[in-house]
Amino acid sequence: MSGNTLGKLFCVTSFGESHGPAIGCVVDGCPPGMALSEADIQGELDRRKPGTSRHVTQRRESDTVEILSGVFEGKTTGAPIALLIRNEDQRSKDYGNIAETFRPGHADYTYWHKYGIRDHRGGGRSSARETAVRVAAGAVAKKWLKERYGVEIRGYLSQLGPIEVPFKSWDDVGENLFFVADASYVPQLEEYMDALRKSGDSVGAKITVVAQGAPVGWGEPVYDRLDAEIGYAMMSINAVKGVEIGAGFDSVVQKGSEHGDELTPQGFLSNHAGGILGGISTGQDIVAHIAIKPTSSIRIPRNSINKSGEPVMVSTEGRHDPCVGIRATPIAEAMLALVLIDHALRHRAQNADVAVDTPRIPGSVEK
Amino acid sequence: MSGNTLGKLFCVTSFGESHGPAIGCVVDGCPPGMALSEADIQGELDRRKPGTSRHVTQRRESDTVEILSGVFEGKTTGAPIALLIRNEDQRSKDYGNIAETFRPGHADYTYWHKYGIRDHRGGGRSSARETAVRVAAGAVAKKWLKERYGVEIRGYLSQLGPIEVPFKSWDDVGENLFFVADASYVPQLEEYMDALRKSGDSVGAKITVVAQGAPVGWGEPVYDRLDAEIGYAMMSINAVKGVEIGAGFDSVVQKGSEHGDELTPQGFLSNHAGGILGGISTGQDIVAHIAIKPTSSIRIPRNSINKSGEPVMVSTEGRHDPCVGIRATPIAEAMLALVLIDHALRHRAQNADVAVDTPRIPGSVEK
């Protein structure tokens, strides 16, 4: 593949299949001297872990991470940090029937034709299980961004199928398994999910992620813009079909007099830009939204073909998330963290000596 | 910057400022033996060229391209192809007043703080003028994809501000300066644009690009997915704030039974995936939509600050597109072409020897 490394200076190389012995990654380029232990990473992994409620897959994985290298006496050394997560609950027999069949909406058909061989067990390499690795690597990035630059990266589920959940407070997010920013919506969401599960169907979702505290200057135009790299990172997550920065698709109908964020000595008066101008962070909140498609594995029978090209009906009975979006918030946060740390490092490589007299304005004006 | 190269095997390295002596690029990795002349590239450049109607910027640039290397006796040699476009109409004095001021919605503020120095003339490096280079490089990619794999890449303006223009036919696109796929909308669009220009304001737009004829197998998961690279490439275009693949944000409210495209021996029954599953092309049309923000340069006065951090009012009188989306279709096509050729090359590097008995289905079922 050779497409399994992300980042230019903070590089994450991912490996592992859903039902192989292990998944993991190598994080290369982490600055030395940062305190790091398995516990720092485990906390993030637990947020994404399967089996935590009836609304997500019942696969049982403790997702216990082991640091194999790059940490000495509790601190990063600057050497590559290898992270290993052994797979535990590999009920491969559940997947025997999919060896010969291409499931609609899955990567079965494309992997088969691309590689001529396919580890079909649980989706193999194309499984969302790989996203645990991203969360683990992202935890390292998050910690460094927080400690070195005070950057805080958080996300929430802003829409589940037809139910939009507006932002109320970050405190709410941590207290519910849907990652919604207004916990009062939880009963409505549970009711919706129960009906959905019963119907054997699945549904899409929308996630919003926000980085607060990033300084002016991250991003490398004209191609490696911060928004371009966020576009790449988010779209690389399984099931993501759309990415927006700031006003996103609302920009289409906006006028210039409405969209362009005015500057004052006290800060920007709005943030339609989503914290990025000309591909470079402005000091405002960096805001991205992603669209997550409905899970393709559903009980409702669907038309497909098998490896001989013959028509078949496919119905998936395994353990699946009826809405993958529910567990996706930590993944989106991780991807944003990975993009930001890479650009923090790239920025200081070239621009470490830049000194500007002009005062920086303090992000957005508080309202 | 070191962020000015795009692609891993078909690499485009861009250079040049809006009002410097020239813009251009080096295209490295083009397969040898393809017929190529300046005329092949000029045709695409002319589609993006300024000054072609009253609805776009009146800057006069012939955008004449010169091939400096990599072509011998009319054929590519496999060596880097350098493309040069001299700037002609550099009315820098128009921009004198912006040297000290940060225009809202522009990259002025971020460039200044990032680099400590800023070529303010016409936006310098952050100007949309750089997109001519992308179109030139994209023309090379497009030609190769067409000749080698029969891939056809086309786009159209699917929405201008509030006016959605549905797809009628590709023939219509070529016959109007708005690039809309239903030419009957042109009078309505002209009327809208005339009023907009008069008001001194600007507006956003939406572009749709489609690649037809790409085979199954392009894309390198898990990070360098075809959709991730499209996300990156599109978001790297000036003014783009959102990217969708296939159903995009509509996926959020879709059920799995609706979204997942069924397969039959005659082809896929729908294309919500936008031609990509698991990050790999399916053989269906590859479909992307992008949101383009309204031009930030408007006559309506807006709040901003100057280099001393003091409040100022900014009104832009120069020559600007009131809707940059109108000229953006060729750019979006070029970016899609650049992503596809890179992945065509990457795919055959690793998978040249793959042989699969399973029949490939013929893209989508014709309706």
Added chain:
Amino acid sequence: MSGNTLGKLFCVTSFGESHGPAIGCVVDGCPPGMALSEADIQGELDRRKPGTSRHVTQRRESDTVEILSGVFEGKTTGAPIALLIRNEDQRSKDYGNIAETFRPGHADYTYWHKYGIRDHRGGGRSSARETAVRVAAGAVAKKWLKERYGVEIRGYLSQLGPIEVPFKSWDDVGENLFFVADASYVPQLEEYMDALRKSGDSVGAKITVVAQGAPVGWGEPVYDRLDAEIGYAMMSINAVKGVEIGAGFDSVVQKGSEHGDELTPQGFLSNHAGGILGGISTGQDIVAHIAIKPTSSIRIPRNSINKSGEPVMVSTEGRHDPCVGIRATPIAEAMLALVLIDHALRHRAQNADVAVDTPRIPGSVEK
């Protein structure tokens, strides 16, 4: 670091410290469909393994490799192949005394100042132990090159300290622990090594590696020439201080009429080029020589300084190779294999469609 990945399409990302829990790597980009098992890799690892004779380090490591991913039902899938080797004999206490001292000729001083933290146990990341990883990854590359292109990669110790050992036959190499190509030299070498070990000193060596059967066309000028990449790969091996291609430094005194290899329809008449012209393989044997410095860890006391900058005497009593060159042949072979597979893949990406009528000459004329 972010300098721990080698290769552009066949990418090896290495991790691990000498006395950490494990070393290993991720091999990304291996073509799918190749039979691969741990046994294929173990054979190569055993050739490099410590403790096989009294002339090498007595550290006891079985160097047992585990394949964690990328192989399904005995075949590579195109997904990343993670290889894990647990460290077993971590007698860290031997190294307690070096925590505070910079050993002459070692990386202690440079790591300390670069990273501000140093895993001193056995050299940590700078230990030659990491080369086991290269041999493991190289085994995958070697196998593919052999099976797909018939390329055979072999090496031998061509000089140990003052003793030059001319090439007699490849059969000899496999039958002695010095990897010399004339086994009749073994008694002389053993005698030399016994005296050396007794003296508490160490000595340098020279290795020659040869790839036979590579076709014309591998290498990507003008920078990523095949010889440039070999220069990089060889020089990246611990203790290597020089690299030659073909005639190497003998070229300095050669005349053009002597050096330039003449072509005939029956093949090249000589191979001073070492199988590479203009950075591209010629179809002849690819030949490289490397100089390996004497081990820095010796019993003879030497001047140095400690972390406080004070003068100290250092004498190393641990388990060390008195001539690291003795075990370096498999490493040099691995590095050559890794360069060649990467270029084999890169070549076919760009040039898969090239068809030339001119007959290829059969490498060198047999003498």
Added chain:
Amino acid sequence: MSGNTLGKLFCVTSFGESHGPAIGCVVDGCPPGMALSEADIQGELDRRKPGTSRHVTQRRESDTVEILSGVFEGKTTGAPIALLIRNEDQRSKDYGNIAETFRPGHADYTYWHKYGIRDHRGGGRSSARETAVRVAAGAVAKKWLKERYGVEIRGYLSQLGPIEVPFKSWDDVGENLFFVADASYVPQLEEYMDALRKSGDSVGAKITVVAQGAPVGWGEPVYDRLDAEIGYAMMSINAVKGVEIGAGFDSVVQKGSEHGDELTPQGFLSNHAGGILGGISTGQDIVAHIAIKPTSSIRIPRNSINKSGEPVMVSTEGRHDPCVGIRATPIAEAMLALVLIDHALRHRAQNADVAVDTPRIPGSVEK
């Protein structure tokens, strides 16, 4: 090719053929704020220029460089710097006879089989003319290294064929066209070259390059070691067949007690390491030697084949350097500068925050 970019953060992308309209490059990643004009670059180009004495090629090229971008009001902006050199003296007819023939020692045969097409005029892309581009890019790097870190990069011709020229002083180098460090050798060299030219033959050479003043810490192990990158960069120069760091191949016969450089509070007592330990600069002089093969273009007739595979005799009458080494010193310096600036930037990306109490020793002890 996609092998025409060098560097990871300070990236040089080269283009152009010997007898095409122009050669040039894009330098991406130069820090902003450095004063830069064409004159800064021209000085270095003039040192490498052809036609300056009877001992080098008589091709007449003024090698005038034009800066197309990345510089504003005399200072670098952080945007890509495009450098253009128009070819002037393209006497292509001299080369008509080589269109059908593969010259021994040249890249003709390999380019033909790799690409299926070949710009034969003057060697096309494989011509040493491309090295002017490296010198131009290197001039930018050199200037920055000097101004920012006080690093001085210089080289000299240490051997011309059989004549070794020891180092006497840097002052001597600048005062003779052979770049030897003891000008008293010039008459002997001239006599040797006159005889050589008369004989219609050519000869090899050895160049030594030295960087003084680099701090401890540059280099990114375990693969992107400073010495590995120097190995790559030097070996990428046309005609280079060998690279040594410090003691180089002399290390083969050295004992550990001789080779390992002792440390004292006053500095290192020797520099066999060539200023690099564990792939990281030590603060001592960084020293590399390269072997340059004899020019392949000679008047003496030699055996070869033509494009039909038939035997022919080849004798080259064009304008050629009988010893390419004579003009190679500025090229080697440029390559060293390009490696160092890239690692200076990479180092501060990751390690900008490292603080170490241990005093740094002042390079080598002065003798």
